[in-house]
Amino acid sequence: MSQILQKAGFKTETAESAEKGLEELRHALYDAIVLDVNLPGLSGMKMCELLKQDPSTVRLPIIMLTAESDSRSKVQGLVTGADDYITKPPVPEELVARLNALLRRVKYAGAPAQVLEVKDLRMDLDRHEVFVQGKSVPLRPKEFQLLALFLEKKGRALPRSAIFETLWPGELVTEHTLEVHVNHLRDKLGPLSTYLQTIPGFGYKFQD
Numbered sequence: 001m002s003q004i005l006q007k008a009g010f011k012t013e014t015a016e017s018a019e020k021g022l023e024e025l026r027h028a029l030y031d032a033i034v035l036d037v038n039l040p041g042l043s044g045m046k047m048c049e050l051l052k053q054d055p056s057t058v059r060l061p062i063i064m065l066t067a068e069s070d071s072r073s074k075v076q077g078l079v080t081g082a083d084d085y086i087t088k089p090p091v092p093e094e095l096v097a098r099l100n101a102l103l104r105r106v107k108y109a110g111a112p113a114q115v116l117e118v119k120d121l122r123m124d125l126d127r128h129e130v131f132v133q134g135k136s137v138p139l140r141p142k143e144f145q146l147l148a149l150f151l152e153k154k155g156r157a158l159p160r161s162a163i164f165e166t167l168w169p170g171e172l173v174t175e176h177t178l179e180v181h182v183n184h185l186r187d188k189l190g191p192l193s194t195y196l197q198t199i200p201g202f203g204y205k206f207q208d
Helices: 002-007 018-025 044-053 071-080 092-108 141-152 160-167 175-195
Strands: 033-036 062-067 084-088 115-118 121-124 129-132 196-199 203-206
Touching (some): 018 044, 044 062, 084 092, 141 160, 141 203
Parallel strands (some): 062 084
Antiparallel strands (some): 115 121, 196 203
């Protein structure tokens, strides 16, 4: 499946178990998950349930893989929170088509709220406006993107590598560049700058 998706232009990573998958999700950002129901240890069904209970991954779209005759798992998967399902072994064209369709639905129908708020901080993504304690705060494009990422993943520790991949995909950017943007953002957040926390040797977390 990884080879099928890579051939279709997707960047993929695999995990041998739900436990390893959950650990990987703590250190990187993903657009979607193709999740097998039958996994060693923690089941795919339980992993799906945990992901949908976590605010940082509740919007992450999930396609469940089930055996062709296992209709009960299909129903249970959808009840647990899966966005779609596909039977094993997947037909390459169907797998790619379903994943593309799911990503389109998430982008246009299930996109995150266009207004992000944390206590005295309000961010309007459509109007490109940020307000701190009711006062408008102008941000440069990268500062705005950085703040939006932090607010959408509020409370979640974000590794530097994931931030680079999200804000500067395919570009060679140093850690110093990121630190400069973070410091500028802190300056503009004023009294709310303490919300933007540094995790030494790892990355950053936005926590009110």
